[in-house]
Amino acid sequence: MSRAKRRVCVVITARPSYSRIKTALDAIVAHPDLELILVVAASALLERYGMVVKEIERDGFAIAARVRMVIEGEHVGAMAKTTGLGMIELATTFENLNPDIVVTVADRFETMATALTAAYMNIPLAHIQGGEVTGSIDEKVRHSVTKLADLHLVSCEPAADRVRRLGERSRQVFVTGCPSIDLASRIMDDPALDFDPCSKYGGVGPYVDVRQPYIVVLQHPVTTEHRLARRHTDETLAAVLETGIPALWFWPNVDAGSDSTSQALRIFRERHPDAPVHFFKNFAPIDFLKLLYNAQALVGNSSVGVRECGYLGTPVVDIGSRQHGRDKSVNVLAADYTQYSISAALRQQVAAGRYPQDLLYGDGLAGPRIAQALADAPLTVTKFLHFE
Helix, strand or coil, rough: CCCCCEEEEEEECCHHHHCCCCHHHHHHHHHHEEEEEEEEHHHHCCHCCCCHHHHHHHHHCCEEEECCCCCCCCHHHHHHHHHHHHHHHHHHHHHCCCCEEEEEEECCCHHHHHHHHHHCCCCCCEEEECCCCCCCCCHHHHHHHHHHHHEEEEEEEEHHHHHHHHHCHHHEEEECHHHHHHHHHHHHCCCCCCCCCCHCCEECCCCCCCCCCCCEECCCHHHHHHHHHHHHHHHHHHHHHCCCEEEEEECCCCCCCCHHHHHHHHHHHHHHHCEEEEECCCCCHHHHHHHHHHHEEEECCHHCCCHHHHHHHCEEEEEEECCCCCCCCCCCCEECCCHHHHHHHHHHHHHHHCCCCCCEEEECCCHHHHHHHHHHHHCCCCCCEEEE
16 A cells, blocks of 8 residues: 655745745655645745745745744844744644655755744754855754754765764765756756746846846845944945946845845945946746846846856855855855955956856756755654764
């Protein structure tokens, strides 16, 4: 007699989380022993952050529950309150859905809410992208979720080694690669930019002709430096304006300091209405990857510069402390929070051109590996003090 399908509850809470789990969702749906239960929550439901839930629906995924949990304010207190509200709402959601295992992604504060709720409810927890190192509160969240998790689906061997050194058993740690690299691998046969971003996605600001050289900017506030978010953004804006390279700039995420970052962007638009900078909320994952591949450089502090751009070979100017300590490829050049440092690094990266492809974060097969691990792993929430 065949066994019942394992009910896998995946929680998506933010714009980047979807691209980092999409191919795993496809593989879970296709796996004969798994049933996908998809929960969409937090900023993934909000219009001002690109309404990622619409992209999920367009891709054909059925959504089992929507969890509204974001407290307005975008400061450190709001992040803490959002985490607490998330636990309240997710507890009810998990009770109603009755999953066999919960999957959470990466290191955001909403990830902490998912992990704590599953742990307290004795639901086995799988964590994707644990074991990595960064220069902000995300690292504390990531390592905390590792200790709450029962199954670790990590992106690279250095991350796996850190998870083991945190005391997790080797048999519970799987090096799967990152699902976002799966998406990047899909465009490599035909990476041409086959759409007009301004026409397809709207946005605001002067038209940018992507048939000519352009850069992409994606800069988030750093939670531990949130009071400096306005100044950090102003320095990047000044550097981009100085170089004169047309830019496609993406709105920041929901973290503390986001209001200040957004304010800086709005003031820039008022003061420089003709500057060749066009602002967007969100792209479909494949379109965004094609945009990155064809850009002269990515500027900012997003981990997409470390992961996807390393695989694509796109030059990256990594600003500030947000990605400090993360395993990086040679395509990443660090800059501090000054206009001079950013513009100098940008000119150097534009002159460097495309870098060799790096497989540090995956080879394009992470999704099926994650689905198989979820199907095969023993379901247990028992933790032992165990160091190998």
